[in-house]
Structure formats: structure tokens, C-alpha cells
Amino acid sequence: MAAFNAVLLAYLRTYASKSTTFYIPLSNIPRADLALRPELTPVLSRANLKPQDLITLSELPGRLNSRWILVDHNALQGELGKQYSSSVIGVVDHHDEEEKVPLDCGQEPRIIEKAGSCASLVVKYCKEAWDELSERDSTGDKELAALAMGPVLVDTQNLTFESKTTEIDREAVRYLEGMGVEREEYLKDISRAKEDIGGLSLEDILRKDYKQWTETSTLGVSSSVKDLSFLIEKAGNEKKFFDALRKFAEERELDICSIMTTSHPEGVFKRELLVWALNEKSVKAAKSFEAHSTEKLGLTTWKEGALDVDNQSQWTKSWWQERVENSRKQVAPLLRTAINE
Known part of the structure; x- marks a missing residue:
């Protein structure tokens, strides 16, 4: 569910911070592979989005003059790695450190920390900016919170994976529940969609x-x-x-x-x-x-x-x-x- 984390971080960095940079969330899969991920729909629908709204590798043009923040991984692999590894300027991730991201990321985050879900780290990092945005306009808070809650519920199985769940995850869930996002039925909806693979080859x-x-x-x-x-x-x-x-x-x-x-x-x-x-x-x-x-x-x-x-x-x-x-x-x-x- 890394795509949701990228959307969440990009939105909050663009609209809830004092930065003048426009952040574009890229889902690290081809567009054709969206059809293989029915679990996207129950999460995106709660955020008033559709799978076709995501930007995928298929929309990525030729070599770009761009800067990259990695979300839910901390080393670019494959063709992206060959082209853009030297352009990585930040990271938010909960995997083992691979020492591929510069130690000094300036104004961008360099967060590689243990948590059950990367989404919890995004919420923690963006919480202050999110609160400021809510004070100006809280209209989309519930939709944005649902986008963040989905990955946390899946990654920690609703906080029941004791060995994976951290206090960062619990704090994220408490924060998101405060915006009106329920948990039990939400996880059931995602799980049902995720396990519906009988029609796939x-x-x-x-x-x-x-x-x-x-x-x-x-x-x-x-x-x-x-x-x-x-x-x-x-x-x-x-x-x-x-x-x-x-x-x-x-x-x-x-x-x-x-x-x-x-x-x-x-x-x-x-x-x-x-x-x-x-x-x-x-x-x-x-x-x-x-x-x-x-x-x-x-x-x-x-x-x-x-x-x-x-x-x-x-x-x-x-x-x-x-x-x-x-x-x-x-x-x-x-x-x-x-x-x-």
C-alpha cells in the first residue's frame, strides 16, 4: 500500500506546509497492474478517489530533471534506480537502512525508523502541518485520514500484530480515529477485496x-x-x-x-x-x-x-x-x- 503513503505525503507536503515545492505522488507499478490490486478500491473510495486517479510508472516520461523522496522503501531499484538514484533527496520508510539516501536531506525528511506501517511515520512527520491545515479548512480531513488509516490497519492487522505494532502506530490510529475514521469494518472491506484473487491467473x-x-x-x-x-x-x-x-x-x-x-x-x-x-x-x-x-x-x-x-x-x-x-x-x-x- 505504498501508493497511499506517497499520496498522503505529497498532499500534505504540498498543501499543508510552507514549502513552495509541488510534490507529485508516483505509484511504483505500471498502470496495467492496478487491475491486480482490488484492495485499492475500498481505500481510495473512502478518500473520494479512484484507481485511475493514481499516477503510475506508465505515465512517467523519459529522463526527468527531478528530485525524489522515497516512501516505504529507502533504495531505488531497477530502471528507476539506474536513472534517479543520484536525485534522491529524502525518505520516509520503516525497512532496514540500506544507506542509499544522503545523510543530510536539508528541508526534506530523512526518516528510517521502526514502525508497523510506513503510513504511521508519514502521519507523525506531517502531524503539525496537518493540524495547521485543519485549522484553515478541515473539509477533507476524514477522506485524508481514511487514506492513511488503510495501510496502518493492513500492516498491523488493526494493531493486533504485537511484534510489529509500535507506539507510533497506536498514536497514528488514535489521531486518525479523531477525524472520524472507523476501523473494524474498514479492515474487513480491505481484506475481502485483497483476498478476491480467484479470477486471476x-x-x-x-x-x-x-x-x-x-x-x-x-x-x-x-x-x-x-x-x-x-x-x-x-x-x-x-x-x-x-x-x-x-x-x-x-x-x-x-x-x-x-x-x-x-x-x-x-x-x-x-x-x-x-x-x-x-x-x-x-x-x-x-x-x-x-x-x-x-x-x-x-x-x-x-x-x-x-x-x-x-x-x-x-x-x-x-x-x-x-x-x-x-x-x-x-x-x-x-x-x-x-x-x-
């Missing part, structure tokens, strides 16, 4: 919530709101599942491909993790990840190793992840560390 599910990093090898991690059994059934069988996954990985030139799933069987929150090292050079890294992360993530073998492969040219393991508080925010750095070592 397996490829669309894999790219719906996908992140990629290039280190000494290239890593791709897809997050799915349905479990591995659902994905295998969607493909047709295990062979077709791996055929589709290999095609997905080859198109992106991945060395390691990973899938993280969440599900709620019998009302209990579950996580699964699959890691596939696709070539000889990445097998060692994948095995190192398993050795160093099994206890931290609470990894236990998935269905007696039904999907596991171990040979010199490739390696696949799948697990139940018992330490469910660890999302991609924690798992991806562990994989990247294993790759770099």
Missing part, C-alpha cells in the same frame, strides 16, 4: 505483489494471499506450477525465486515460504539462508517435503513459517544477506 497472482532485488545474484519475492495448495490447484498440478514459476523467473532473469503466502484456515493466521534456487551459483546461498533463518522464522517442512528438490543445479524448499510476525520486510533481507555472503 497464476502469473498475475505472482506479479500482483512482487519485489525484486539485484545483488551478486537477482532475487524475486512474490507475496500471495492464498496458500501454496491454492496456487498449485490454480496451475493444474505441481509440474504445471513449477513450469509457470520457472517461466516467471526466466522472464525476470532471477537466480532465486521465492513465494510467501498468507492464509486463514479455520480463522488462524498462517504463513508459508517457498525458495527456489534456479542455478548452481545460487544453491549455496539458498542453503545458507535455510541454515541461518530456520530458527528465526520458525521454518518447518511443508507437507513432508512434497515440493523439495536438492541437486547441484537447483534447490527448492518449502516450509510452514511458524513465526508469522515475519513478513517480506524481514524475510527478504535474510535472503539478500545469504546471497551477498
Whole structure:
């Protein structure tokens, strides 16, 4: 939900501060991928917006003379990173520090701090300016508060993820509730929309919530709101599942491909993790990840190793992840560390 955080920060920096700079929120996905994110609608509709109102990578022209503030990440990746890394002048993020943003950001924020949701950090940073704006005109406060509340509710599961939720998140929720935003039904609406992926192809599910990093090898991690059994059934069988996954990985030139799933069987929150090292050079890294992360993530073998492969040219393991508080925010750095070592 990084797109909402960018819109929130851009709006408040443009209209609620004394800055003369015009901030433009950019959603870091192509426009075609908006259709893969039905959870956008219940949030945007409460803010009197529509998905088509977002500015995406598809609207980004050629090389721009621009300055960038990163929201919900602190290192530009891919083509954006190649073109604009030297133009980054600020950041608001809750991921591990990657030391890619200048230490002195002048008038712009440099906030890389632990919080369950990046939106909570945006609210904290902008609160004083927001209060001043409300004193002048509070007409749009509830809509703007709803835009901020959505990511906080999803990221912290309505403040119930004890290990992820911080006092910053609780303060943000109290502040936003003061503007009339309810929580329970809001989260239910988002969750229902987010989990409505039955009509998507397996490829669309894999790219719906996908992140990629290039280190000494290239890593791709897809997050799915349905479990591995659902994905295998969607493909047709295990062979077709791996055929589709290999095609997905080859198109992106991945060395390691990973899938993280969440599900709620019998009302209990579950996580699964699959890691596939696709070539000889990445097998060692994948095995190192398993050795160093099994206890931290609470990894236990998935269905007696039904999907596991171990040979010199490739390696696949799948697990139940018992330490469910660890999302991609924690798992991806562990994989990247294993790759770099």
C-alpha cells in the first residue's frame, strides 16, 4: 500500500506546509497492474478517489530533471534506480537502512525508523502541518485520514500484530480515529477485496505483489494471499506450477525465486515460504539462508517435503513459517544477506 503513503505525503507536503515545492505522488507499478490490486478500491473510495486517479510508472516520461523522496522503501531499484538514484533527496520508510539516501536531506525528511506501517511515520512527520491545515479548512480531513488509516490497519492487522505494532502506530490510529475514521469494518472491506484473487491467473497472482532485488545474484519475492495448495490447484498440478514459476523467473532473469503466502484456515493466521534456487551459483546461498533463518522464522517442512528438490543445479524448499510476525520486510533481507555472503 505504498501508493497511499506517497499520496498522503505529497498532499500534505504540498498543501499543508510552507514549502513552495509541488510534490507529485508516483505509484511504483505500471498502470496495467492496478487491475491486480482490488484492495485499492475500498481505500481510495473512502478518500473520494479512484484507481485511475493514481499516477503510475506508465505515465512517467523519459529522463526527468527531478528530485525524489522515497516512501516505504529507502533504495531505488531497477530502471528507476539506474536513472534517479543520484536525485534522491529524502525518505520516509520503516525497512532496514540500506544507506542509499544522503545523510543530510536539508528541508526534506530523512526518516528510517521502526514502525508497523510506513503510513504511521508519514502521519507523525506531517502531524503539525496537518493540524495547521485543519485549522484553515478541515473539509477533507476524514477522506485524508481514511487514506492513511488503510495501510496502518493492513500492516498491523488493526494493531493486533504485537511484534510489529509500535507506539507510533497506536498514536497514528488514535489521531486518525479523531477525524472520524472507523476501523473494524474498514479492515474487513480491505481484506475481502485483497483476498478476491480467484479470477486471476497464476502469473498475475505472482506479479500482483512482487519485489525484486539485484545483488551478486537477482532475487524475486512474490507475496500471495492464498496458500501454496491454492496456487498449485490454480496451475493444474505441481509440474504445471513449477513450469509457470520457472517461466516467471526466466522472464525476470532471477537466480532465486521465492513465494510467501498468507492464509486463514479455520480463522488462524498462517504463513508459508517457498525458495527456489534456479542455478548452481545460487544453491549455496539458498542453503545458507535455510541454515541461518530456520530458527528465526520458525521454518518447518511443508507437507513432508512434497515440493523439495536438492541437486547441484537447483534447490527448492518449502516450509510452514511458524513465526508469522515475519513478513517480506524481514524475510527478504535474510535472503539478500545469504546471497551477498
